[in-house]
Amino acid sequence: MSFNIHDLNRNVCMLKGPLRSEGYDWWWHSFTGVNVRTGEERSFFVEFFLCNPEFGGRAPTFGQLPFCRENGVKPSYLMVKAGAWGEGAKQIHRFFGWNKASVSQVAPYSVLADDCFASDFVLKGSVDLSEEECAEHPEYMCSAGKMRWDLRLDKQIAFNVGYGAAKPFRAAQAFEMYWHAEGMKTAYAGEVEFDGEKYEVTPERCYGYADKNWGRGFTSPWVWLSSSDLFSNLTGKALKNSVFDIGGGQPRVAGISLGRQLLSAFYYEGREFEFNFSKPALFTQTRFDCGETETEIRWHVSQTSAYGKMETRISCPKSEMLFMNYEAPDGSMPLKRLWNGGTGKGRIKLYGRDDDGKLFLVDDIRAEHVGCEYGERCK
Numbered sequence: 001m002s003f004n005i006h007d008l009n010r011n012v013c014m015l016k017g018p019l020r021s022e023g024y025d026w027w028w029h030s031f032t033g034v035n036v037r038t039g040e041e042r043s044f045f046v047e048f049f050l051c052n053p054e055f056g057g058r059a060p061t062f063g064q065l066p067f068c069r070e071n072g073v074k075p076s077y078l079m080v081k082a083g084a085w086g087e088g089a090k091q092i093h094r095f096f097g098w099n100k101a102s103v104s105q106v107a108p109y110s111v112l113a114d115d116c117f118a119s120d121f122v123l124k125g126s127v128d129l130s131e132e133e134c135a136e137h138p139e140y141m142c143s144a145g146k147m148r149w150d151l152r153l154d155k156q157i158a159f160n161v162g163y164g165a166a167k168p169f170r171a172a173q174a175f176e177m178y179w180h181a182e183g184m185k186t187a188y189a190g191e192v193e194f195d196g197e198k199y200e201v202t203p204e205r206c207y208g209y210a211d212k213n214w215g216r217g218f219t220s221p222w223v224w225l226s227s228s229d230l231f232s233n234l235t236g237k238a239l240k241n242s243v244f245d246i247g248g249g250q251p252r253v254a255g256i257s258l259g260r261q262l263l264s265a266f267y268y269e270g271r272e273f274e275f276n277f278s279k280p281a282l283f284t285q286t287r288f289d290c291g292e293t294e295t296e297i298r299w300h301v302s303q304t305s306a307y308g309k310m311e312t313r314i315s316c317p318k319s320e321m322l323f324m325n326y327e328a329p330d331g332s333m334p335l336k337r338l339w340n341g342g343t344g345k346g347r348i349k350l351y352g353r354d355d356d357g358k359l360f361l362v363d364d365i366r367a368e369h370v371g372c373e374y375g376e377r378c379k
Helices: 066-071 131-136 167-172
Strands: 024-035 041-051 077-084 090-096 110-113 116-119 122-129 145-159 177-194 197-201 208-215 222-227 229-232 242-249 261-268 271-276 285-292 296-304 308-317 339-353 359-375
Touching: 024 145, 024 177, 041 116, 041 145, 041 177, 041 197, 041 339, 077 110, 077 122, 077 145, 090 122, 090 145, 145 208, 145 261, 177 242, 177 261, 222 296, 229 242, 242 308, 261 285, 261 296, 261 339, 271 308, 296 339, 296 359, 308 359
Parallel strands: none
Antiparallel strands: 024 041, 024 197, 024 208, 041 077, 077 090, 110 116, 116 122, 122 145, 145 177, 177 197, 177 208, 222 242, 222 359, 229 359, 242 261, 261 271, 285 296, 296 308, 308 339, 339 359
16 A cells, blocks of 8 residues: 555644644655855754643643643643754744734644744744843743745645554554654745745755654654655666655553554655554564764664665764753653754665566665664653
């Protein structure tokens, strides 16, 4: 069964029932723009993060504040997170109380708060925070800066991750964390202004990505790797109709760990290679590790299935990455070392199997503009 199946019902707001008071939901976007003055590239991200809407309120509530911690008050807000990777990487946050936010409950999804708007087709908004505001409000968990964006989206290739996010499992709310990549290859078009510099975003050079996560907690470890900026070392040509996506860590269902598992897909010039533990017929086996040196983070993922093999090695300079900051729905900050980057580079060896089940090399691939994350829960 194809994984490239678009399903807008998996991309709607999932904060229903108990998750309205003990859950989060976010939509993530990453893309590259070109500085209109210098011609230099810069990789950006925008995220709309919803937390515990049941508690409402005219102003955002931060669970990490001393009063809230002492009295068991949970966080409740819409957070718009935006920023850039590379030299001077930063994340800038803007918070809204629920009386200022509007969230569609049916497909296609939409989130609106003041000038910030996100949907399956449009992404607009702004964040603006001074050094003084950051110093006065450490609960904002971010850097000072200014960013504005106005973009159109075309989600071209999806990673429908399978049974875990299917309707019965969504209704049961059994998983600690869910994932759906409606646009693992997404064409963005428009403009971004970041700290006074203007950038043009075009479908040809954006290397765009869009997905969502939701649940009660965060998997630990946490792994994500993805890119559509791919180049064949065998043919010397760009792979313009290709993308790979790897995500997961150690999923939990009803509090029970499923072990170290990843969900992975490679859409290679129209051919699909999937390595997905939630589909038993694939017989997927996975090994992965992440290492940290003084200067970079390194990922190694090795996966085999009944139909092929994928060997992935990615690295990213720590100087171009961020520690992403989030509150969990209970008000804690369990992932204080969540490395996040968008300028990763590496190599992927992709194999198929012949009629006798023997592996053969499909391609040896260079990957750039790799979105990459690794984090573990604080002990």
